[in-house]
Amino acid sequence: xxxxxxxxxxxxxxxxxxxxxxxxxxxxxxxxxxxxxxxxxxxxxxxxxxxxxxxxxxxxxxxxxxxxxxxxxxxxxxxxxxxxxxxxxxxxxxxxxxxxxxxxxxxxxxxxxxxxxxxxxxxxxxxxxxxxxxxxxxxxxxxxxxxxxxxxxxxxxxxxxxxxxxxxxxxxxxxxxxxxxxxxxxxxxxxxxxxxxxxxxxxxxxxxxxxxxxxxxxxxxxxxxxxxxxxxxxxxxxxxxxxxxxxxxxxxxxxxxxxxxxxxxxxxxxxxxxxxxxxxxxxxxxxxxxxxxxxxxxxxxxxxxxxxxxxxxxxxxxxxxxxxxxxxxxxxxxxxxxxxxxxxxxxxxxxxxxxxxxxxxxxxxxxxxxxxxxxxxxxxxxxxxxxxxxxxxxxxxxxxxxxxxxxx
Numbered sequence: 001x002x003x004x005x006x007x008x009x010x011x012x013x014x015x016x017x018x019x020x021x022x023x024x025x026x027x028x029x030x031x032x033x034x035x036x037x038x039x040x041x042x043x044x045x046x047x048x049x050x051x052x053x054x055x056x057x058x059x060x061x062x063x064x065x066x067x068x069x070x071x072x073x074x075x076x077x078x079x080x081x082x083x084x085x086x087x088x089x090x091x092x093x094x095x096x097x098x099x100x101x102x103x104x105x106x107x108x109x110x111x112x113x114x115x116x117x118x119x120x121x122x123x124x125x126x127x128x129x130x131x132x133x134x135x136x137x138x139x140x141x142x143x144x145x146x147x148x149x150x151x152x153x154x155x156x157x158x159x160x161x162x163x164x165x166x167x168x169x170x171x172x173x174x175x176x177x178x179x180x181x182x183x184x185x186x187x188x189x190x191x192x193x194x195x196x197x198x199x200x201x202x203x204x205x206x207x208x209x210x211x212x213x214x215x216x217x218x219x220x221x222x223x224x225x226x227x228x229x230x231x232x233x234x235x236x237x238x239x240x241x242x243x244x245x246x247x248x249x250x251x252x253x254x255x256x257x258x259x260x261x262x263x264x265x266x267x268x269x270x271x272x273x274x275x276x277x278x279x280x281x282x283x284x285x286x287x288x289x290x291x292x293x294x295x296x297x298x299x300x301x302x303x304x305x306x307x308x309x310x311x312x313x314x315x316x317x318x319x320x321x322x323x324x325x326x327x328x329x330x331x332x333x334x335x336x337x338x339x340x341x342x343x344x345x346x347x348x349x350x351x352x353x354x355x356x357x358x359x360x361x362x363x364x365x366x367x368x369x370x371x372x373x374x375x376x377x378x379x380x381x382x383x384x385x386x387x388x389x390x391x392x393x394x395x396x397x398x399x400x401x402x403x404x405x406x407x408x
Contacts, residue, residue, distance in 0.1 A: 076318025
């Protein structure tokens, strides 16, 4: 058993369960327990040992046929979008005050479903910063939020409606500084086009030159911030990797000019060696998406995921929540994609906890159940190593120590 010194004067919480999954695959404690003081884990280990440290002045929750594991992390969401039939139109028609209320509700839905950390990659006027800070101050309940603010894009480029249009070095540097000054946790750049902004460049097309992407990374590095690059096309992926970004969002490997995929081993190997993570950002309804693509394209997609994994690229899950049909409380549906591909459940759980925390730069305090880490955890009935379905209805959710109740 490992532990840290406990604080005095607070009511601690002891949680016991049939098993405790610590985060990294293969690391578990049978008949285990966790001791929490406010929002910090004090001890994790075999139940008798943690009980002995807890003493009598403790609240207790016993889950005899359950599993405790770290809270889930969704690495790619857009809280400003409502996941309805016309999310962009709704976003454009909503005033800031109402938009902020909707964002808070969507964040809380995510937390109730077991997602205790989300990374928001594009909103209006830094509303996600305001929501993040209100949650951090305890004024509002919700998950941990990491937010980029408005992504950099070219004039009338992909997602220009977020307000991040830039042209030339001066505007690029100024926008990065502005996001940093306003409290961004990271910088987002639209290295390629996308599909929800029809008048912008197509998905495969690059939006910024390699030199411009290096300027983005340089200016972000000066502010101590990582860079997430939206990149569908292989040219954009290669340029983003060369520039030194931290994560590639989507990472689709589309051929220049369209018409298929362009998997480049040398670029993928550089991604792996440089520690650049790939956030696939596929929606919960991936089955319907694959069905619409057809069996041949679906098989190519599966092969691409396996190819990246085999070459050592670290994959982290995200859902692009907020886009049409991609909700904030159906994350487990999205995780089942990786089981369909053939990843074992232990690896999937590690991907959405410990690995995701590392990708987001918070792995020293989030994503594992270890002493000194944030009290972000879920308790589920049964064993998710046997069935991911067990993650669907958590019996208990703690996000930095705050309890959320599942709606089911």
